[in-house]
Amino acid sequence: MDLKNKVALVTGAASGIGYNYCSYLLFNGVKVAFCDIDKTKCQSIVDEFSKKYGQNNVLAVYCDVTDNLSFENAFKSCIDYFKKLDIVINNAGIFNETMKDWNKTMEINYGGVVRGTMLALKYMGTPFGGKGGTVVQTASIAGLMSNIWIAPMYRSTKRAVVEYTRAVGDPRTFQHFNVRIMAICPGFTDTPLLEGDRVHQHLIKEFYEVAQKFANNFPLQSPESVGKALIEILQQGSTGDIWVVENDENPRLANLPVYSY
Ligand SMILES: NC(=O)c1ccc[n+]([C@@H]2O[C@H](COP(=O)([O-])OP(=O)(O)OC[C@H]3O[C@@H](n4cnc5c(N)ncnc54)[C@H](O)[C@@H]3O)[C@@H](O)[C@H]2O)c1
Numbered sequence: 001m002d003l004k005n006k007v008a009l010v011t012g013a014a015s016g017i018g019y020n021y022c023s024y025l026l027f028n029g030v031k032v033a034f035c036d037i038d039k040t041k042c043q044s045i046v047d048e049f050s051k052k053y054g055q056n057n058v059l060a061v062y063c064d065v066t067d068n069l070s071f072e073n074a075f076k077s078c079i080d081y082f083k084k085l086d087i088v089i090n091n092a093g094i095f096n097e098t099m100k101d102w103n104k105t106m107e108i109n110y111g112g113v114v115r116g117t118m119l120a121l122k123y124m125g126t127p128f129g130g131k132g133g134t135v136v137q138t139a140s141i142a143g144l145m146s147n148i149w150i151a152p153m154y155r156s157t158k159r160a161v162v163e164y165t166r167a168v169g170d171p172r173t174f175q176h177f178n179v180r181i182m183a184i185c186p187g188f189t190d191t192p193l194l195e196g197d198r199v200h201q202h203l204i205k206e207f208y209e210v211a212q213k214f215a216n217n218f219p220l221q222s223p224e225s226v227g228k229a230l231i232e233i234l235q236q237g238s239t240g241d242i243w244v245v246e247n248d249e250n251p252r253l254a255n256l257p258v259y260s261y
Contacts, residue, residue, distance in 0.1 A: 001134070001235050004029035007082040009075065011065050011116060012092030014041040016191025017138060020227030021089055026053050028231055030087065033078035035063035037092070065092045065112030066104070075123050084131070085123055087234065090116035091138040095154050095193050102153045109157035110164075113137045117168055117181060125177035132178030134234060137161050139183045141246055144254060150214060158185075162242055166256070169240035180239040184230065185254060187246025190220040221248045 008025050012018035013034035022032045026049060036042040039062040046060040059081045063074035079085050090113040096105050117135055124133035142151065143158025162183055169181035229245040237243065242254040 003231070003234060005031070006086040007031045007033070007078065007084050008087035008089060009033045009035060009078045009085060010089040010091060011035045011063060011112065014038045014045060016193060017186060017189060017223050017226045018089070018091040019045065020223040021091060021230050022049075024227040024231050026057065031057045031082050033059045033061050033074070033081070035061045035074045037062070037064050065090075065115060066107040068115060071115050072119055075119050079123065086133045088116055088120040088124070088133065088135045089138070089230070090135065093138060093193070095151070097151055097153050105153045106157055109154070110160045113161050114164060117164075121177050121179055124179050127177065133180070135179060135181045136230065136233065137165055137183040139165070139185045139242070141185045141187045141244060144185055144244070165242065166240055171239055174239040180237070182233060182237045182239065182241040182243065184226065184233060184251070185242060185244045186221070186226045187244070188215070188218045188220050189223050189226055191223050221246060
């Protein structure tokens with residue numbers, strides 16, 4: 001895929017992995033709509049990038065991926081500004097297992113991906129007058145592991161993203177819409193997602209100790225590695241692919257079981 005002059009919409013763009021996706025996309029000649037619930041941070045990042053890449057190539061957009069209207073408005077703003085859309089990166093996500101907010105984890109991590117994919121099909125799909133395109137979801141290695149019991153909400157939303165992507169990314173969907181749909185499963189990555197308060201505040205001591213031991217066994221990779229991997233995946237990936245990016249290594253296809261009937 002030739003990325004030059006393509007247009008990408010990235011959610012959760014104001015921090016961590018999303019920020020690094022945007023940085024690598026811009027470096028590769030893509031115009032980028034930075035979408036995030038934190039519009040102020042998004043705008044100041046875009047102001048910085050516009051000095052390097054020009055105002056015409058970057059846009060900051062308020063977007064809450066849990067809200068249909070807000071999300072669709074982000075698509076409209078992006079298309080109004082750049083006059084087209086080629087790539088959608090459904091990346092916004094949180095890590096929250098609390099009694100109070102567990103449903104936000106589902107609404108953002110899974111609901112945000114489904115909403116973003118449906119909007120991508122609507123705005124890029126050829127049956128609706130679009131020119132086709134590519135969708136990449138950020139899932140997680142946590143959604144592929146079956147041997148850990150911490151973070152059940154987070155893990156199950158990420159597993160749902162993997163299975164949704166395998167289903168909606170089927171070649172038959174591609175034939176109909178001309179939209180390629182893939183997912184990236186990053187390993188543990190050094191971003192604010194894993195900051196103490198949000199993760200550990202509700203945990204009992206034993207749970208906390210297991211989480212710490214777990215973190216020690218799986219050193220964090222840099223978010224730049226995930227940004228770099230996105231470019232390779234956009235260039236080489238096929239619809240329905242699930243890619244793993246861990247330990248700062250090159251992306252590799254996940255080895256998922258296939259049961260046919
Ligand atoms: N950090 C890791 O170890 C890791 C590993 C695998 C997958 N991931 C996934 O990568 C993605 C990015 O996470 P990160 O680690 O960069 O975290 P992060 O906290 O640095 O960034 C998440 C961004 O999403 C935004 N966001 C939160 N709720 C939103 C909403 N409702 N609408 C729009 N934007 C919203 C936040 O404002 C923030 O800018 C997430 O889906 C996360 O689950 C992270």
